[in-house]
Amino acid sequence: MFNATIDVATTLLFAGFCHAMMAGVLLLFWRNRRTGVGFGWWVACEALVATGQLLALGRAWSPGIAMVLIANTCLIFSVPMVETGLRTFLGQQTRVAMLRIWGLAGIVYLGWLLGLLAGWETATRAMWFSGGLLLQAGFAVNYVLRIPRSGAMRLPINLMLTSVLMVAGALLARLFVLAPQLGGTYNIQHDTALALLNISSIFSGFCRTCAALMLVHTRIEAELRRTQARLEERANTDWLTGVASRDHFETSVALLQANAARAGCPVTLLLFDIDHFKSINDSHGHQAGDLLLQRIGQLTRDAVRDGDLVGRLGGDEFAVLFYNCDLSAAEAVADRLREQVKLLPTPGKAVGLSGGLTLLQPGERFTSAYQRADMALYAAKGAGRNQLKALAPPLPA
Numbered sequence: 544m545f546n547a548t549i550d551v552a553t554t555l556l557f558a559g560f561c562h563a564m565m566a567g568v569l570l571l572f573w574r575n576r577r578t579g580v581g582f583g584w585w586v587a588c589e590a591l592v593a594t595g596q597l598l599a600l601g602r603a604w605s606p607g608i609a610m611v612l613i614a615n616t617c618l619i620f621s622v623p624m625v626e627t628g629l630r631t632f633l634g635q636q637t638r639v640a641m642l643r644i645w646g647l648a649g650i651v652y653l654g655w656l657l658g659l660l661a662g663w664e665t666a667t668r669a670m671w672f673s674g675g676l677l678l679q680a681g682f683a684v685n686y687v688l689r690i691p692r693s694g695a696m697r698l699p700i701n702l703m704l705t706s707v708l709m710v711a712g713a714l715l716a717r718l719f720v721l722a723p724q725l726g727g728t729y730n731i732q733h734d735t736a737l738a739l740l741n742i743s744s745i746f747s748g749f750c751r752t753c754a755a756l757m758l759v760h761t762r763i764e765a766e767l768r769r770t771q772a773r774l775e776e777r778a779n780t781d782w783l784t785g786v787a788s789r790d791h792f793e794t795s796v797a798l799l800q801a802n803a804a805r806a807g808c809p810v811t812l813l814l815f816d817i818d819h820f821k822s823i824n825d826s827h828g829h830q831a832g833d834l835l836l837q838r839i840g841q842l843t844r845d846a847v848r849d850g851d852l853v854g855r856l857g858g859d860e861f862a863v864l865f866y867n868c869d870l871s872a873a874e875a876v877a878d879r880l881r882e883q884v885k886l887l888p889t890p891g892k893a894v895g896l897s898g899g900l901t902l903l904q905p906g907e908r909f910t911s912a913y914q915r916a917d918m919a920l921y922a923a924k925g926a927g928r929n930q931l932k933a934l935a936p937p938l939p940a
């Protein structure tokens with residue numbers, strides 16, 4: 544008849560190697576230095592479990608007390624590392640929590656050590672050892688359960704929870720198996736519960752490793768998204784005035800025009816520039832010029848509606864795309880803006896604006912509308928500045 548038993552030594556060997564490989568994989572990621580804070584605790588945890596399990600197996604060849612002492616030290620202190628790593632990673636490393644986690648590990652360790660020195664039976668020591676680990680795992684379960692789960696964090700946190708629950712379950716089972724053996728004959732070689740605990744530690748370590756890698760991946764991805772958004776914002780915005788950059792203005796025109804064509808509403812382009820801006824720069828300095836550009840950018844943004852687009856095309860030249868706005872309505876807004884600019888406090892005389900307006904034809908390219916608005920602007924300058932001129936689009940042939 545077939546009779547299968549799980550032997551403790553084989554599970555220790557197998558689990559020890561599995562944890563060593565997990566530690567190796569985590570170490571490779573840790574070395575690239577993008578893993579962030581907390582990750583090192585998880586590397587250390589897997590390394591300690593591997594060392595503890597392989598040294599526990601080593602007792603077969605070196606039966607002295609040293610092996611078991613080092614092995615159990617590694618195993619007890621590997622447990623708090625999971626929660627410490629997670630708290631550090633998530634920025635929840637409070638002093639009270641750290642004291643509780645490491646203090647408890649210290650008490651379990653000292654109790655076990657005293658038991659060893661006092662000559663407790665192996666079963667009693669194993670009971671204390673597993674009970675202490677269970678208590679630690681219980682606190683870790685309680686902590687992981689309370690971590691908010693949302694989006695990409697959900698799966699890795701659930702994997703962490705699975706990892707600690709698995710170990711807690713196996714420890715609980717071991718306590719049930721050990722209890723009746725207290726005071727009786729206990730043979731660690733045939734402790735099936737211990738063998739199952741070793742096997743469960745492999746699955747638990749696998750969940751932890753996946754969770755650690757996923758957490759790091761989530762963090763790196765979030766960082767990349769933030770950087771990309773910052774770069775896009777920087778590329779789309781004029782550094783001085785905060786209105787759209789020329790590039791962004793030009794690309795947005797096509798989009799707004801397509802929307803307007805679908806909705807059947809008019810779009811008007813205004814180009815304006817500051818009269819004699821060079822002389823303001825020359826007589827009051829570039830800083831005064833910059834300040835004026837900033838104020839005019841702000842006034843223009845305040846003057847237009849939400850769906851309109853304001854941009855600085857270069858130097859002292861601004862543009863506005865009025866959405867769902869015909870030529871005369873846009874001219875009225877531009878004229879009000881021109882009056883407001885005249886009232887701006889300046890070190891010299893009042894500032895004038897010259898502007899050119901034109902209505903965009905459906906599907907018309909920005910460059911051709913720009914040329915028309917520029918001709919109108921040129922006409923306004925030629926007619927004595929500080930005024931607006933409008934140029935209608937050519938009639939269809």
Ligand SMILES: Nc1nc2c(ncn2[C@@H]2O[C@H](COP(=O)(O)OP(=O)(O)OP(=O)(O)O)[C@@H](O)[C@H]2O)c(=O)[nH]1
Pocket residue numbers: 783816817818819820821822824828829830831832833836857858859924
């Ligand atoms: N302060 C400041 N000056 C700028 C900036 N960009 C361009 N300029 C200056 O703006 C001035 C623009 O001058 P012009 O294009 O000759 O026009 P203008 O003096 O306003 O003359 P008209 O347009 O004919 O009335 C130049 O002296 C540029 O050096 C900027 O970001 N800040």
